[in-house]
Amino acid sequence: MTTEITQKDLIDFVYAEARMLDEQRFEDWLSLFTEDGYYWMPLAPGQDDPKLHTSLLYEDKLLLKIRVERLTGQRTFSQQPMSRSHHLLQLPTVESADPAAGVYTVRAAFHYVETRLDQQALYAGWSTHTLVEQDGQLKIRLKRVDLVNCDAAFGNIQLFM
Amino acid sequence: MSKYRGNPEAVRSLVRDLEVHKDVYVDPEVFDLEMEHLFANTWVYVGHASQVPNKGDYYTTTIGRESVVMVRHTDGSIKVLYNRCPHKGVKVAGGTCGNTGKFFRCPYHAWTFKTDGSLLSIPLKKGYENTGFEGCEGKNGMAVVPEVREYREFVFCKLNPGGISFEDFFGESLSTIDNMIDRSPEGRLEVAGGVLRYMHNCNWKMLVDNQTDTCHPMVAHESSAGTAVKVWNEAPEGTPKPMAVELFAPFMSPYEFFEGMGIRIWENGHGHTGVADSIHAAYSPVPGYWDQLVAAYGEERASKILGDTRHNTVYFPNIMIKGPIQTLRLFKPIAVDKTLVESWTFRLVGAPDMLLERTLMYNRLINAPTSVVGHDDLEMYERAQEGLKSRGMEWTNVARLFDPAEKDQKNVTTNGTNEWQMRNQFRAWARFMTESM
Numbered sequence: 001m002t003t004e005i006t007q008k009d010l011i012d013f014v015y016a017e018a019r020m021l022d023e024q025r026f027e028d029w030l031s032l033f034t035e036d037g038y039y040w041m042p043l044a045p046g047q048d049d050p051k052l053h054t055s056l057l058y059e060d061k062l063l064l065k066i067r068v069e070r071l072t073g074q075r076t077f078s079q080q081p082m083s084r085s086h087h088l089l090q091l092p093t094v095e096s097a098d099p100a101a102g103v104y105t106v107r108a109a110f111h112y113v114e115t116r117l118d119q120q121a122l123y124a125g126w127s128t129h130t131l132v133e134q135d136g137q138l139k140i141r142l143k144r145v146d147l148v149n150c151d152a153a154f155g156n157i158q159l160f161m
Numbered sequence: 162m163s164k165y166r167g168n169p170e171a172v173r174s175l176v177r178d179l180e181v182h183k184d185v186y187v188d189p190e191v192f193d194l195e196m197e198h199l200f201a202n203t204w205v206y207v208g209h210a211s212q213v214p215n216k217g218d219y220y221t222t223t224i225g226r227e228s229v230v231m232v233r234h235t236d237g238s239i240k241v242l243y244n245r246c247p248h249k250g251v252k253v254a255g256g257t258c259g260n261t262g263k264f265f266r267c268p269y270h271a272w273t274f275k276t277d278g279s280l281l282s283i284p285l286k287k288g289y290e291n292t293g294f295e296g297c298e299g300k301n302g303m304a305v306v307p308e309v310r311e312y313r314e315f316v317f318c319k320l321n322p323g324g325i326s327f328e329d330f331f332g333e334s335l336s337t338i339d340n341m342i343d344r345s346p347e348g349r350l351e352v353a354g355g356v357l358r359y360m361h362n363c364n365w366k367m368l369v370d371n372q373t374d375t376c377h378p379m380v381a382h383e384s385s386a387g388t389a390v391k392v393w394n395e396a397p398e399g400t401p402k403p404m405a406v407e408l409f410a411p412f413m414s415p416y417e418f419f420e421g422m423g424i425r426i427w428e429n430g431h432g433h434t435g436v437a438d439s440i441h442a443a444y445s446p447v448p449g450y451w452d453q454l455v456a457a458y459g460e461e462r463a464s465k466i467l468g469d470t471r472h473n474t475v476y477f478p479n480i481m482i483k484g485p486i487q488t489l490r491l492f493k494p495i496a497v498d499k500t501l502v503e504s505w506t507f508r509l510v511g512a513p514d515m516l517l518e519r520t521l522m523y524n525r526l527i528n529a530p531t532s533v534v535g536h537d538d539l540e541m542y543e544r545a546q547e548g549l550k551s552r553g554m555e556w557t558n559v560a561r562l563f564d565p566a567e568k569d570q571k572n573v574t575t576n577g578t579n580e581w582q583m584r585n586q587f588r589a590w591a592r593f594m595t596e597s598m
Binding site: 053057070073155156 | 353354355357358359360361362381383384385387388389391392393396403405406409501506514517518521522524525526529530531533535536537539540541
């Protein structure tokens, strides 16, 4: 009983995911990942190795869960008050689709704003989602976020792009 | 009117036995004097020789506020030059690194310099004949940093000539660098894995103080390491402990652990935490590594090398090295309230890739601008930078476990929660700040 995944489904998924983050529905967001899913923010342009070259983030579901739980911790002082975020996405494009295997990649250019207290920072880049079909639902196996200035010196980046 | 310039007595009075004056962290004039004196009178880390393996390779960085370029000269030696053209002041070497061949060429007017800085040629040179140019400061080419020392591929320099020798400055503290290098079965390190760059809106010394501050992890990092332990405890029994948890969990060790691990105090502001034990002591063995070390050094020496699990070694003024995790953090002062933290990592040449993988995971979990541990710390530094502006109080406190007899001692070990190492740093600070005033 598989339903066909359309281009619109894939695009809507990426929009909905960004909205979840901006609405701080982090538990829901975590559930979008497969159990072996990863969130990756490379440190170098075009980086192809997440293990023998360091990254800003290369986190499995356990680490993402720690991150999400920490955000609301009573003694998480760097999130008192909490940061807020805003994603502005360009229309995502489906880069590849393999319905037989149930694997799709979708790319979206973005501007991302993260703000806390009186500070606001703007980041720009591209996200690439590797989405897989599991039990009739799309899940994230890999979300890769390439910042246009990934090798620049940043202050705190506390939420998710 | 200057409060501190030309007044070494006023500078010295900022450091008391038990207290340090807030101006050390917030006063722009003190910062300027640090750049002029402290960073010129001490041996400051430049870079690692593996960043410039071939002739003509260069790497640009800063010593205090000075732009310099470290370059592999045509004779194979490493030179450190002020990165400034004698003509119009343009930074001659561009970007972070590259290969310049046999000479540097200024991109503005094509003055060229050998890789030891000496002037090679000027276009239309005739225009300088009979002008008295040979009496000008710029006739010799790019200015050379006179004192450069390469210690087992770690390159340090001192901007002011004379003063304390490299050996006297570092004394026994070089043993941490030795241990990190000895962890390679080939006795060699290579810079690897990229550098994490993290901007901090705080004074550079807050980061240096923090490196041997063993009373903060279980408090400030309860949010990150504490949550990691909590989430891990919810995992089904029998789940193999992930590397990330192994790296996070020791931050939550109790006070007694940090007291027991000890601090070793060297002279001139150097010192390290983790003498008898450390948060890096209980990592899982990496398959194949032990056998490599035994083959290289024999069992007894290999065991000694791996048994030395020093936590944080501060090389005064502005680096920290973690031998067991092959990391070097460089605290680059930019302004009184702005510091660029660069976290560098090394490959143990010849060792399994897994060690580099662990080092890189540690680096991004702890030292990245996206690191939850980093967020915990930076929040405290930035609050301190704001809080210290208060006129309500003048002093910060470093009294913990002070003993008046400590002042003439060096190369000694003490309780791991002692603030002696911070006092050691500030005594060195007062000395090298005022040495050339």
